[in-house]
Amino acid sequence: EAQVTQNPRYLITVTGKKLTVTCSQNMNHEYMSWYRQDPGLGLRQIYYSMNVEVTDKGDVPEGYKVSRKEKRNFPLILESPSPNQTSLYFCASTPTGLNTEAFFGQGTRLTVV
Amino acid sequence: QKEVEQNSGPLSVPEGAIASLNCTYSDRGSQSFFWYRQYSGKSPELIMFIYSNGDKEDGRFTAQLNKASQYVSLLIRDSQPSDSATYLCAAYNTDKLIFGTGTRLQVFP
Numbered sequence: 001e002a003q004v005t006q007n008p009r010y011l012i013t014v015t016g017k018k019l020t021v022t023c024s025q026n027m028n029h030e031y032m033s034w035y036r037q038d039p040g041l042g043l044r045q046i047y048y049s050m051n052v053e054v055t056d057k058g059d060v061p062e063g064y065k066v067s068r069k070e071k072r073n074f075p076l077i078l079e080s081p082s083p084n085q086t087s088l089y090f091c092a093s094t095p096t097g098l099n100t101e102a103f104f105g106q107g108t109r110l111t112v113v
Numbered sequence: 114q115k116e117v118e119q120n121s122g123p124l125s126v127p128e129g130a131i132a133s134l135n136c137t138y139s140d141r142g143s144q145s146f147f148w149y150r151q152y153s154g155k156s157p158e159l160i161m162f163i164y165s166n167g168d169k170e171d172g173r174f175t176a177q178l179n180k181a182s183q184y185v186s187l188l189i190r191d192s193q194p195s196d197s198a199t200y201l202c203a204a205y206n207t208d209k210l211i212f213g214t215g216t217r218l219q220v221f222p
Contacts, residue, residue: 042117043157043201043212090156098210099145104156 002027006091006105013081013112021076021108023091029103031094032074033058034066036087037107043090049074050097081112115140117204119213126220132189134216136202139183143204146178146185151199151215160200161187192220 004025013019025032033048035058045058049068063085065077074093078085091105116139126132138146145164149157163169163176163185175188185204189196199215 040121040214042214043203045210097208099205101147101159101162102157102210104158107154107156 004091004093004103004105006108008108009106010109015082015112016080019078019081021089023074023076023105024072025093025103026072027093027103028071029093029095031097032068033092034076035090035092036060037090038087046076083112086110086112115211117202117211117213119202119216121214122217123219124216126192128192128194128220128222130192132192132196132218132220134187134200134218136185136213137183138185138204140204140206141183143206145205147203147205148176148187149201149203151201157201194220194222196220
């Protein structure tokens, strides 16, 4: 089954404790991105990757890191999480760029206390 | 700041009625437009996309685009309770996809 898989689905952590949210897709898509979704603000792009070893900042990159060592995986790293990073996070992939259907992962609800 | 505006709702319609969801965008260079449906606690999934002015129909769904007025809409005919969800409008221009905050639709029996 074609899918984007994120883990974990739920995470509660403390301020400053490094964490990684994993994302994997099995559709051989080149383009992957991370979004956060907050009430009243909609989906905002954090980082994206157009291919292996190619990543770039989206609209709200501060406090996040990503890597793309393999085509299928695109982890999101929070080196020192803060409470303002409490949010619902989605990984998404598309065959090429953003001008096509995006396939979203199940979401990760992160709470930073 | 490029924006996509949607009424947050909720938009309440009876089962069998037509639901009309609207979206305006500020970037005149936007080339294509997407409607995603998001059930509570779930991820967005694509309903329709539209590139050209006019209407595009797919089953019970019709997307309408008016680039002169910078307006996109989604009509859902014969609305069902299972259509109750938040509908996200998104506008694409040159590697940027801007999402609206979504309109919550409630279809009551």
